[in-house]
Ligand SMILES: Nc1ncnc2c1ncn2[C@@H]1O[C@H](COP(=O)(O)OP(=O)(O)OP(=O)(O)O)[C@@H](O)[C@H]1O
């Protein structure tokens with residue numbers, strides 16, 4: 364549904380007398396399948412918005428090519444526009460308009476005639492639970508209500524692909540969960556959803572596949588499960604009574620332990636290929652050395668672990 | 682066809698929003714009213730006329746051109762607000778005609794100007810101004826063209842600058858000398874020769890002369906067709922330039 368090759372964009376920005384070139388996106392190859400929710404994950408300034416704006420025909424790439432919903436981005440941007448929807452990171456409502464007016468006009472911009480546009484607006488308002496406020500000026504809406512209007516505007520014409528740039532940033536946990544439901548519903552209606560986010564849990568819960576972007580490049584790409592497996596099979600947390608350093612020394616030399624870290628609470632984090640195989644070994648080593656075991660836990664690595672291994676930084680700190 | 686439809690969509694939407702804000706009307710009408718009531722009487726001795734009605738014949742045309750200039754030149758501020766709100770970007774991802782986004786907005790400016798102008802003429806007539814209907818309509822046509830030119834110019838420039846802080850000084854710098862050398866508030870009859878030569882280069886000076894001739898009941902005067910040619914030609918050039926700049930800016 365979306366195929367890109369070597370998409371590039373750099374910005375020239377002036378700071379005082381010097382012109383600096385920011386390479387915002389440096390060669391992005393993507394392949395998004397029809398009907399999936401594809402997540403674009405990365406810290407501030409990674410180049411997510413720039414990539415999306417290129418795909419939505421808003422800025423011209425410096426290089427590379429893309430085909431979106433069967434239309435060529437460079438040769439036929441007009442056709443791309445007809446087939447996609449785009450919801451900007453910064454919102455798009457006009458304070459003095461009502462949601463219904465905005466929706467009707469937006470539909471009519473796509474060539475839909477008036478009666479049909481009105482009908483679609485009513486349906487969209489209903490689907491996004493906006494009917495109650497539909498005829499109030501948008502400046503009276505809450506952040507979450509505004510965000511829902513933005514998304515309703517992006518899909519009013521029934522696009523094949525919709526790009527959502529951080530649809531949940533700034534929403535409370537409940538509105539966020541609501542938004543996830545809406546996004547899944549769009550997918551169930553047959554739309555391909557391309558979504559950017561800072562939130563690992565969001566990517567984890569919502570996306571069929573994700574790409575992690577950092578400094579304008581895609582560092583890794585795949586299903587969430589595959590990516591986690593790739594990092595290290597499993598993570599075993601071991602809590603010992605007082606003998607943390609000794610346990611670390613003992614376990615570090617075991618060949619099934621890929622990496623070992625000490626947590627803040629002095630428990631140990633062991634990255635191993637296969638938890639079920641490693642645990643009996645760990646138990647035996649500690650028992651032989653007379654180290655008393657307090658607790659032991661086995662869990663799959665989180666997306667944060669993936670990000671950490673791929674970029675050397677934690678997403679939370681960047 | 683698509684262009685006309687899209688222009689109509691944009692225009693009617695903009696009209697709807699404008700009518701919701703009666704402030705524009707109050708500001709747009711009350712200000713000129715002050716000029717009519719408080720300033721025109723001062724002019725009687727300066728213009729060497731006996732009655733308010735005679736003063737209005739000279740003064741109202743200038744006031745109308747002033748209105749056409751200032752009502753339209755500053756409309757770019759609204760566009761910058763729309764850019765900031767993300768409304769323009771949202772329009773840009775749709776297949777809507779880019780030119781329609783510009784022309785639809787400019788037409789709204791033209792309509793609002795004509796409405797104000799009509800109101801002023803009606804009030805001035807109430808105070809004793811006498812002028813032929815056809816002459817007034819011809820004057821309005823000139824003003825519509827001026828308004829179209831300046832609002833298109835304003836939109837194109839504000840799209841380039843994208844900041845109120847840059848737009849305000851630029852527009853002020855352009856508009857002050859244009860205003861002062863256009864003979865808008867007073868005819869340039871008493872101006873020194875060098876100032877008249879400068880004014881020859883000011884298209885709005887030609888426009889003011891043309892509108893004055895119309896209000897004087899002399900539609901056949903040279904200044905009328907000259908105003909039409911100068912203003913019409915300039916508008917054509919400006920609108921072509923503006924729509925190119927606009928299309929490039931909003932691609
Ligand atoms: N118009 C511009 N002019 C100059 N630099 C820009 C411009 N737009 C973006 N950049 C730079 O390009 C880089 C990528 O920005 P982009 O907005 O794509 O990041 P992002 O991944 O969307 O970040 P965020 O998560 O904060 O939204 C940043 O370093 C940014 O400063």
Ligand SMILES: [Mg+2]
Pocket residue numbers: 411412413452528
């Ligand atoms: Mg962004």
